[in-house]
Amino acid sequence: MIRHLVSIDDLSIEEIQALFTWADRFSEDPRGQSEMCRGMIAASLFYEPSTRTRLSFESAMLRLGGGVLTAAEMTSSSAAKGESLADTVRVVGGGYADVIVLRHPSEGAAQLAARYSPVPVINAGDGAHEHPTQTLCDLYNLHVERGHIEGLEVVLAGDLKYSRTVHSFAYALARFGAGIVCVPQPGFEMPEYVVRRLRDEFGVEPVRADTRRLGTLAAESDAMYLTPQKPHQLSLFTDAKGWELQQVDALYMTRPQTERFDQSDGGVSKYMRLDRRDMAAESLRDAVVMHPLPRRDEISSDIDEDPRSIYFKQAGRGVPIRMALLSALMGQIELPVNNSPARESWPVSVGANPCPNPSCISHTEPRHVQPRFVLASRQPMRARCAYCSRELLYRFVGCATTGHYHLPESAALRKVRPENLVFLPDEEQAAVLNFSQAGVRGDS
């Protein structure tokens, strides 16, 4: 079976740890691995700019003895002639390359590519959605610097709304049992759909707290999220006044993702900035400072020489961890059996596409994408887009076999098989599709 890496959730904790072990080996002798993927080819299909991600993948493949095909400006490829992503990956995966590394501005693009590609697809960033290989790199850095991830206190700072690196990192940190503290640039908080997923799927509970200065993380009004492993802290934060984070293990800064801003975001007049003064804070005494790069002004260059600043080392470690990933997806190294339940998705069979996200691939490439959903919760019934992870928009849920529709809270929905669920925006649409309200015509 072909393995893809679309979301960081596609890898179990055990698999990620096994990749760390391989990455450790590869970093000890990066030039001695040229037999690992000899004769294999990786294709980089990049529809958005990139320096580190593309070059570190290509370096990784070359160090493994393989070759690379680079389409770094896909906008000047057949895409400009109107070729769909689905067709492009079928061509590239059909003999040109043994693995596809894809970066695309539409959220869920890698999921779509994985459905059509005959070879493994690696998501190298899909819009503001996810960036799982940056997360592997970030986790690997924590593993190297700290020796473990569980129990670490990690601060995520900056543009948490559009930073795909932050979204994938937060999901993984939650699974590893790290504490996650969010320090958003005002107006660029962690999106609600990410928070819901953290809560529903990973058991991470959001709590309000506040930051006045980056070095002094004190409780007042910003959002912060903690793993349930620390219930004593949770109850403490409910009455958050006067609270202060004692010790940060890693501070992860991100730049404003201005290329993704829409009109409602306006501009950012004063973006947060980490400098030498902040680094003097007691809470940051042992913190490593991370950044997926590129940086703008959010980290002052006056801390570049500080031994806690690891962002350049962090980028360098992207090569051995990507070597490990490529070797694994091409079947050259074995990973432990993945016991994580696969996330099942179902087609939205009737009615309009209920995904509310205009940047989702289900809207940007409707010719090739049948909208699909995954169930986030049964009671109340909540469903997410299988491509971009946003919650679907609907007021009622119908059952295709009974022809009745219900409120999402209805207990009757618990018995309906997912393939029979129909998401209805309003009564009118329900009537058009011949659904009647449950209970009105003699059914519950």
Ligand code: NCD
């Ligand atoms: C990140 C990205 O592209 O999302 N960069 C990267 O892959 N190293 C972060 C960013 O662009 O800000």
